[in-house]
């Protein structure tokens with residue numbers, strides 16, 4: 013490959029970036045730059061771009077220009093700070109922190125105190141006037157560097173630290189003095205040398221370069237990969253690296269560190285929310301190791317810093333026009349901003365904050381709609397605990413923690429991640445109970461219904477990660493004494509909760525119960541059901557906010573939303589939820605239960621008369637189904653799909669029946685009907701039924717089947733018409749691959765409809781269209797449109813056939829491996845594969861409309877209710893999406909968002 017000089021700029025000073033450069037500088041870097049340019053007190057530093065990381069991850073080497081660029085920016089930083097990195101008499105120290113485009117709390121590496129060495133530790137002691145602090149900082153550097161950069165087992169350092177405390181007969185780190193810590197530094201250096209075969213690097217620049225490389229590498233650490241898969245963050249973004257001059261929150265009682273929110277991330281209300289930890293470094297708060305005090309107490313501890321912080325928070329909220337979260341440090345009475353970002357929030361708070369900001373005049377309604385999403389709405393539709401339910405005596409409140417992530421979770425207590433995963437695999441619902449969580453608990457958190465911790469605040473690892481996952485979490489429930497070793501916890505009154513005991517936790521109130529609390533429906537669902545009005549006294553602010561945003565989404569959206577519903581009950585619910593018709597009624601569901609036997613008779617029919625008799629028995633039943641459906645959807649379109657699945661699905665299982673017949677034959681008792689049935693089962697047995705005799709092929713091969721269904725639809729519509737109602741039936745043919753199939757079915761259908769119209773004396777105005785769910789149908793859509801009034805994309809089958817995936821087989825067998833290998837970030841059955849399946853949808857849309865400009869176009873595969881896919885269907889220009897009734901509000905919201913986000 014010819015060598016070309018990479019012209020890109022790989023390092024940006026904090027003064028050079030801004031908040032819109034997240035792709036390049038990562039979220040943290042972009043926002044540090046933004047704050048710097050707002051004139052806020054940010055410790056100076058620079059950011060190494062995600063481009064540099066990508067080059068490194070692709071080639072295994074940093075880009076050639078990086079070293080010189082870093083030298084330049086480091087020199088500028090040193091000049092500004094008036095001291096050099098690691099300068100023996102007054103060392104400049106820096107932190108090296110990861111910072112990707114999307115926040116990945118605790119998933120990647122950070123190294124603090126870079127620049128300390130045997131020769132500069134004394135300089136730091138002199139400058140800080142605190143020898144103990146200097147040695148403690150040095151031992152923290154070797155520990156962090158050893159673990160994250162050099163890959164030394166962190167336990168070895170922890171053990172050495174514990175040993176030092178034991179020898180001295182003390183309990184906490186704080187009781188170790190400068191001498192003890194200096195001895196510990198020697199031990200730590202010994203550990204590094206022994207484990208890695210080389211000495212802890214004394215050269216500050218080497219420390220920095222190795223730390224930067226370790227941050228790059230941590231992008232592909234197992235924890236980070238798992239988190240990205242969960243959060244659907246693409247694997248190819250890479251991380252930026254922030255090199256920032258150190259400020260210290262652990263220089264005494266006039267120092268400290270904290271986290272703050274400009275609003276409550278759980279309720280959205282304005283106020284003073286956050287945690288503060290005196291005489292501590294930032295990592296101590298985020299890790300939730302020591303208990304913090306509420307931010308409001310800072311006013312008493314250090315009024316000047318508190319006042320300044322409040323002002324900064326206001327500046328940030330008006331500047332970002334959104335809830336911001338902040339990490340700050342106070343070093344000897346001087347406030348420093350270490351980070352800000354538009355803060356994560358609960359789903360409820362997202363809706364509330366968006367409408368509050370509209371009311372404050374900070375954003376308009378379109379922006380409010382952009383600020384919420386379908387996944388959040390779906391979360392709000394979960395049921396909650398019923399605190400008014402009469403207890404059965406067995407349930408009792410046992411503690412209260414911080415409401416860290418909402419929802420109601422019930423499950424058996426487990427005290428470690430391994431058991432959480434094991435039990436949940438065997439179908440148990442579990443609550444993961446920990447003193448505090450750390451990134452190693454991720455698998456357990458995923459497996460659990462909810463997470464309960466006894467330590468840590470709203471910004472602890474457990475809280476942040478659970479909120480991101482949309483999982484119920486109560487943290488910092490201090491009354492509960494968790495003993496993970498003995499797998500149990502002790503309550504305030506001495507009661508012991510063992511592994512396997514039932515717990516209920518309420519992530520909206522922070523309450524913890526022993527036993528199983530009954531759950532009630534969500535108020536948002538009550539609102540959608542029409543049982544609660546947004547303006548009613550009992551409706552809370554959340555329902556009002558959802559109502560306002562949904563109404564706006566409905567006003568602006570172009571896509572209509574229909575439901576996939578097969579019976580009147582689902583149809584009625586769908587209508588309450590805002591469905592504008594039925595996009596898919598799968599008639600096969602009408603052939604089950606008692607009626608299965610009639611299908612059996614149809615299949616076994618030897619003569620025309622027998623077949624007619626079976627069809628004749630089915631006709632009135634089908635007609636009755638359709639009448640009910642038209643009633644529920646009066647005035648709205650109802651797309652009825654003729655029978656799709658292979659007939660053998662209505663027959664007994666081949667193995668079961670073979671055994672039964674064989675046993676009966678052995679006893680000379682075989683029934684003639686069973687023998688005929690077995691023959692039929694053999695005849696209809698297919699190696700690959702998905703690609704076999706199904707869909708339109710059935711209609712063409714089984715005489716009278718589609719005709720009966722068309723007649724039932726026409727007669728039902730006529731009956732409703734004659735009752736002065738407004739039925740709007742659309743007949744849909746599945747699995748068409750070529751226009752000729754459709755022509756034959758259409759001819760017959762038109763004849764039957766005309767017969768019914770004449771007999772009943774009504775004009776039915778039925779339309780007839782087809783599903784586009786085979787690649788060939790999409791590729792010949794221009795021709796097919798000559799014979800179809802509408803297309804409905806069956807993206808379930810289209811995905812199966814475009815990829816050559818049999819969904820039932822592949823999802824269970826190798827999809828996990830594919831997701832793990834990053835072949836796709838999300839299953840193509842969940843979110844439309846834009847590049848493949850989506851391309852065919854686009855092509856067929858264009859070709860269909862070219863033939864027939866008034867062709868109606870919709871989608872009825874599961875993708876119709878998936879947020880990202882809804883945006884795609886909007887872009888392509890479909891007329892409607894159709895999804896399951898419960899997803900309808902999500903589809904309405906996302907259709908609105910697609911309009912205001914332009915895609």
Ligand code: PEP
Nearest residue numbers: 785806807808809872873
């Ligand atoms: C489809 O294939 O997308 C579809 C809606 O049909 P079914 O899922 O019933 O095969």
Ligand code: MG
Nearest residue numbers: 785806808809
């Ligand atoms: Mg299909």
